[in-house]
Amino acid sequence: MPGSAATVRAELIGLAGIVERNAYLVKRYALWEVAFFVWTVANTLTIVFIAEGVEASGGSLDVNRQTTILLIGAVIWAYLGIIFEILTETVAWERWEGTIEYTFMAPLSRSVHLFGMGIFAVVYGVARAGLLFGVIAFFFDLEMPQANFVAALVVLGVASVSFIGIGMMTAVLPLISPEKGTQLGFIAQGMLLVVSGVYYSVDVLPEPMQWLATISPATYALEGIRDAILEGAGVGDLWNQLWPLVVIGAISIPLGLAVFRRGELYAKQHGKLKRSG
Amino acid sequence: MSRTATITSLATSVSEVNIGAPAVEVSNLRKEFVRRDRRRGHPRKRRVPALVDISLRIERGECIAILGQNGSGKSTLVRLLSTLLLGDGGTVRVFGYDVFSEPRPVRRLINRVSVEASFFKKMSSVENLSYAARFYGIPASETRTRIPMILERVGFPLERRNESMENLSRGMQQKVSLARALLTSPVLLLLDEPTTGLDPRSKLEVQEFIREMRATHDATILLCTHDLAEAEALADRVGILHRSELLALEPAPDLKKRYDASSLEEAFFSATGRSFELEEDDDDWRE
16 A cells, blocks of 8 residues: 555555544543533523523513524533533543553644544434434423424534644643643533623623624534524525634644644643653 | 545544654644642632643654652643643644644544543443443444443453442552553553552553553653653653753663663752752742
């Protein structure tokens, strides 16, 4: 086999190894996964009940529509949480288990390593988000007669490229700060969503935050998915949301890789690329 | 004529090594770490040496042992060779490849067994070995047959291969660690205190495995150890690393002769002024 073909084959096998490892971890921690899913359901319920709560306290709103808006926001929050958790916590987890040195000294390119984690995160995250959406929608007996779930999935898929890029940037944080890096990843997730209209329209935000909303992929993801589910918008109708996501994705992936590489160099210079303890 | 040759070993993976190049060539290697000093009033950062002007050469197929107390720089040397650290000066080459500027070809040639077995503890030995093999481009079709074969070879009971690692003894875990290294067919094996904390029987099994690796797989071995007898029994040359400096690296009989000592322990004491048994962290000298 020619050298370049053999290298590509080895990288693809390595990428499969990353996915395989994460699948083993999900299997081995299956009961914990169930427990965390129950926690996510509880969290989502506390948010989605707000619409009914407002109506019960005398407010006037379309409860079905508002509940769906909140549900989409909560599901995207949970989805983004999974992407960031898998990308960021895996590095922290590897440090804790002590496997980090073996993974980083393996002849697998860092971009393939990170893409492997991103691919697993998206597949697992989409499955989990779909289940969460279904469970909560069933709980509230929501009606979504016009919903175009295929278009919503397309928007989520395109947005995921940007989310992976940002996740790569946060994944380096545990390398730089073993103690607090993971928490910084969660802060990034919160910052991203607060400017993106997760439970409200971005129009209600102060002007500087509205500007930040225009560069956040979550803004376009939330808008596009809401349009697809509430208004039945098709992929063609969602161009205004899709093209910014493509642009942000095209920037965030190379930027994410560059940030991670820079962080890895820093960790190698300062002796931080090692197990805990 | 091409400088490369192909070496195949048990796991059939093919490694390209530069013919004629030494397995390891370290020249004037220097590494420092920044440490926060809170004991002198105002907190401040200062640079402390981890390795000072280290030069050594290991020929292909050779086994060398490095002796040194905790904090002497042994693990730093192994981590530099493993491409996990960047040096602050000097060069390190593995089979002709610069470990700092060409880490990827180096990574194909090396593997390592350290004092901690380091696995995902909930996963089984087979699961841990499977995904690790993929990182070296070994597909599932090969590992399905090869992993049981290698586990059996290192003396791991196959009936326990699907148990979580956390249920295995330390000796068993270390055997899986050896299997992980063997699976990727390294031509340079870095052993960082691989027998520390093992019971005598497990220790002998690991030592026997090291001999076998060398004899049958054309492996070059760098062994960092606290065990003087182990160093003398396994290594062609023994080095003494003390306070970040390599004081000597020569065959054990020559080392004893140089320091006019009847044992390696005596030679170590003469070279360093410290007993090898004195196991407190050797960090105080950096004050």
